Amino acid sequence: MAGVKQDSRPQLRIAVVGHVDHGKSTLIGRLLHDTGNLPAAKLAEIEASSRRRGVEIEWSFALDSFQAERDQAVTIDTTQIPLRTPRRDIIIIDAPGHKEFLKNMISGAAQADAAILVVEASEGVSEQSRRHAYLLQLLGIHKVVVAINKMDAVGYRESRFAEVGKELSEYLAKIGISPLALVPISARAGENLVKASAKMAWYRGPDLLAALDGLMPAQPPVSLPLRLPVQNVYHFDTRRIVAGRIESGRIHVGDALIFSPGNQEARVKTIEIWPPGPAPSEAEAGQSIGITLDRPIFVERGDLASHDKNLPILTHVFRARIFWLGRGSLTPGASYRIKLATRLAPVTVQSIDRLIDTENLAGAESSSVSTNQIAEVTFRSPGLLALDEYSANPALGRFVLIDGADTVAAGIINMEGFPDERRAAADARRNLFTAEHLFGADARNRRNGHRGAVIWFTGLSGAGKSTLAMEVERRLFLQGYQVYVLDGDNVRRGLNADLGFAPTDRVENIRRIGEMAALFADAGMIVITSFISPYIADRDRARQAAKGAFHEIYIKADVATCETRDTKGLYKRARAGDLADFTGISAPYEEPPSPELVVDTMRHPVGDSVRAILDYIESHIVLKSAGPASG
């Protein structure tokens, strides 16, 4: 049956790119007509529309559907038109060539399997020809057919074709594209489009359609390692279904999965389907699936499932080649949100490493990146990101940046020179040798009557951390304990005086506090830290630094409660927009998933909260056998 066979007919998506006025839309319109793909009504409409504007038949009207596009004879936005050839179904993606519409050009071209780069014979290679070629390479489109158009305007001369072809091929070679064919054509006259042109008998290669027929659609990367970004977790009934699209590789029932960045492990119990039927035992790249797991681990949208072999890279820092679409400029220190597969996370620009000039491919230093420029930029993320290098696994190595409500950049990741932090801690330790103290922790503990400990308070501004820290310190001191509070005042003025409040500085601030608190604890002291410390990743690092001596206490109060307290007037200023990245208002607070103690200051008065913390310290930190010397 014809219908069934057609189901598996390969469909090829081809973007048509190139400089404005080099005849892209005309080429597509004429190609549609010459392949019998223009419906009769559409042809009549184009003829009528051309007559109304007093022009000869204007093939570009087949695509330029907006009034503004027809009146100004320029393509504004990208469009897609189906074209059927005897061999296959093609979707033609028209991409605007005008510099002003580059974001539309990449929106169209990014969906393509292959591209036709159109260059006008008389004008030759121009600014947008090079930029579009460069963007194709950045978008990962390597199959390119070059059409040297408007050969009629140069008398169908072979020498001109050779000149333009040579110049373009040299440029393409430098950016790693080797064109599959260079075809001399006249789109308007229909020469060399669907059959060999008698006017260019000197040309021996394929006509344009024949060149396109040699292209194959891109296939989902089934042979790469498994990458399944979690899109959502559904609990519509008793099942807990983890849903997502397999970006690469295959998954089987029974497979052991690791969810990054949290490193949770579970096995695939079932692959769920609807309508109910025989349950599949495997699925592959390209499929949108739902799975259940054998253990109730906490995973959420943004997590990345892979097998325990071939894990993604975990990192706080990465370098990317970006195409900047924003209306303003990108500058070091600026913060954006990254969308990487299903992960949405804050990132900050650490440095602009080099600006790339698409004209001559030279790199230049710059303190900013402006609209339509391409640059290499290093980004830092407060939390760990799970990703791949673009060259290793495109779907997990590319991203967009969001500023407010707008998409402002597209980028591809290069990790050269950056370590995978999954192994970084282990690697760094290998080169260090610990000098052993001549007396151990036991001796210090016996003298003090208590263990060294990091009592790590976390919670919103106004939750009561400082009030409780100072009162707990007073009470412990009076009982003769070695105790000290680290807070913003005594840390920021000295040790961390070089740090500001940008997200990267905040991360570093907490890192140093964690390390210092660990040293205090190792020296036998009880150190209470009183910092918002909003990110789970930062607190986990502090926990690791303190080894077993870390006690996380969540001082719990919601934003509404803290805002009514607002002793420092900070919430009011944050609401007014005076304070950027204010936790709870314009920056997230990540609640501790399993703190050692939760102290709810909304429900309990200060005295009760202090008592709860002292009880905890007495049962976990104070040595039972020998009480401290009374003071």
Next chain:
Amino acid sequence: MLSHLDELEARTIYILREAHARVQPLGMLWSIGKDSNALLWMARKAFFGRVPFPVIQLDTAMELPEVYEFRDRIVPEWGLDLHVEACPPIESTDPNLPPASRAAARKTEGLKNLIAARGYRGVILGIRRDEQATRAKERVFSPRDLGGNWDFRDQPAELWDQFKTELQPGAHLRIHPLLHWREIDIWRYTKRENIPIVPLYLARNGKRYRSLGEKNITFPIESNAATIDEIIAELETTTTSERAGRSMDHESEDAFERLRSAGYM
């Protein structure tokens, strides 16, 4: 290896799940035509048998009786949360539009009222690129301003399946999970999945509806295709466009563009 229809379906499911995860409150328009039926079917696949958002019919009371019959049969069968939004009368539409466009614009007004009343941030629609030239220029997640207008001169960048889900206050998103399907794909999928359709699509006495709209502005085409297989065979060779029977597309060169930039589907 996935078949062509499998690939189309997987992408639509991905888009529906993105919309559901990132855009709330969310609703889906159901015209009860072949496209939105196929889309509802895929929503049931995406969410394992449930459609986790309301399904909205913009009702002008001018649909053909078979359409209402079909609706009343499917709603309980598929467990849909149906909301019927009565569209305002033709007098409330832009008087500068040609007559059939004004009739169609009643749905634009109905949609605006609905969004205002229910505060939707996202509305899912079953339009396709190959239906009509201005639809071919759409984004999958397409923002509309406070008045429901489409600023087609300045559409957001959309690549690598990263969709615009952040909005200015008062704006909403039109979400188009079927943009990449063609008419013939919808029919092959309807056949493969055995999805129910309004019988008006199948020829009787040499005529059938290729595209379903209100009875005052939609006309059947000459056809003997009485089964889905025959429809598919007909589409293999036709050079007539799908919306030839929809009056509002043909009243003037820019009739449909004007309708859409003012908020039509």
